[in-house]
Amino acid sequence: MSLTIDELAMPDALDGPGGHAFAEYAALCNDVESHTLGTDLLVMGPQEMLSEYVSTPTRVRRHLVARDGAALIGRAMITTRPLTPEAGAHLMVDVLPIHRRRGVGTALLAAAEAAATDVGAPVLKVAVAHSVRDGGERVEPPTGFGDLPADDPGVRFLQAHGYALEQVSRISLLAADRLRAGRSPEAPDLEDDYGLLAWAGPTPDEWVDQLAALRTRMSTDAPSAGMVAVVDPWDGDRVREHDDRIASSGRTVLTTVARHASSGVLAGFTEIVVSAGDAVAVQEDTLVVSDHRGRRLGMRLKRANADQLVAAFPAVEAVVTWNAEENRPMLDVNEQLGFREVGREAGWQKHVHRDVAARNG
Template sequence: MSTDTAVGIEELAIPASMDAPGAADFAEMVDVRNAIETHLMGTDVLNYSARELLPVYQVQHHEPIRLFVARVEGRIVGRGILSWSAAEDATASWLEVEVLPEFRRRGVGTALYDHLAAIALASGRPTLQAEAIHTRPETGERIEPPTGFGWLSADDPGVRFLRRRGYQLEQVARISGLPLPVDAALLAAKRDAAQSAAGPGYRVVSWVGATPPEWVGDVATLKTRMSTDAPSAGLDMSEEKWDAARVADWDRQLADSGRERLTVAAEHVPSGRLAGFNELYLPADRSRPVTQEDTLVLAEHRGRRLGMLLKVANLQRLAEVSPSSPMVTTFNAEENRHMLDVNEAVGFVPIGYEGAWKLTS
């Protein structure tokens, strides 16, 4: 490995808008991010525009995040993200390091990682955690997490990078894609079967965009429970506390991104409270893939096929709102077999894999 490349590491200021000073650097960073993930995935389905990503970095009081870039001769060739939970009991920092393929094995990733790790450890949070998209060459030892679900190849460069630094693989997530359109008859049949299993005690409600006032409290509960109820293997996770103010900030973030959010929820009729929800995010460019983000059924309402009901109902809504959308992408922990079963039943197939790693000092 050559280490004679002169690498400059700097923190990137987050611009107030894409018209503000510093926006060009932010846009260049996003281009680098997209190039790296396209290389890893073999497809550009996970690409985003700078406008779509900017709000993610701006809401600092809920999700603190710092962004760093590596430059070689003035050009951004890599990026590093340091984030952590705002909860008082948080013990972990999350590190993400990405380098353009043509600049790997030249010390760029090491320089970025060392810079981020030093800041994280000085913060008083002793645990370092990382998420990374990995290739899965059919060579080398298979690395399996303690969950027993999924695997990564020891020959993947990202796996080698993290294992050399003492990280242990905790979880594998499957990245899935659903080609659109889905057969309407299939969706209708699955929705009817799921609604029959759920019974008259549950009904589907939906909305486009910002959260309706009558559901703000329930959405805050669902988002909080998403941080504790979703499978997290052996990772150090803190509860993310959501309230009406955070939901309002989240809705503003959506508006600023230029994306549109389709939400379908299951109302528990006897209580009038939401028992689960599913989110789809549509880019302004409807020729780009749709992102399926949070899906959750509260533990006390599981076993009634609400997960299937929610996903199918939102896919039907998507077909109405954006019939030209080509694909839906989503991430699920490999041990979340129930949700993977739901995905596979409507046509999702694996398109990539992500590892979640942990280093305890």
């Protein structure tokens, strides 16, 4: 094997210089994840992947490609957050199944770790899909919620490289037919002091600042188990940048918010992202601010947003969601809606030795 590892130059557009190499990179990411999960339900188109994999003012993403001769056989991604360096770096390594157990993953991980510690990351994190097979030896996070097969290649690899399993999340799917069958009656949902508002596409001006505040809360309110979690601050500009990037990749964000009538404050939100032509829509964040919990706002928000989805996107066949296994309140809502597990994702973490952080930081 003649292995080379190089940085991928990100293209401005898929049909411009570097676009073909990025499409090849996107296909490798999809192939590896589909192989792990045993389904191609989560495949992302290259256009939407490009819009997620570019750097933004709050998130720097670098990409490495491993080639055997001219053939692309693996990749790594390094994500750092310049405004919150204490959050550390997220790393991801994928190697095509037929090229595994020859040291390619180890070489990519070493290069990715060096890129992260070079910019002083104090902790290295991984969020990766794992297979769902039952039985056999299992590994559990310290929370005791959820487990993974010990012989999953990613599990073995991360353990061999000193990463600790901190959190297991469930990836689950709901057929849109069930949403259509259970559509809410037209009667307004206003038996108390909360009103629901829904929109498709960019956030209306009047809600931008409050949505930024809700997203900031989301960064620490969602359960993070033993993963290092720091406040990830959002402001109006970041909400606009996020909205514009999603819209320009051919995706639509469907948002429903709960407004507390007496105070005018937004008490919660939920959002689904739909890619033009895709059969599977993605459930993104859902948050009810702690003061407003216990009033079934989580379920009401999700039901209303699902109604919006099936009305506006009749071709969508299913919705996929990710939930931490210890997040019982959110799993309760999703199980009642009919979501069923299709895969697992886990959060892994390795603290960088102080000497390395001090030398490079």
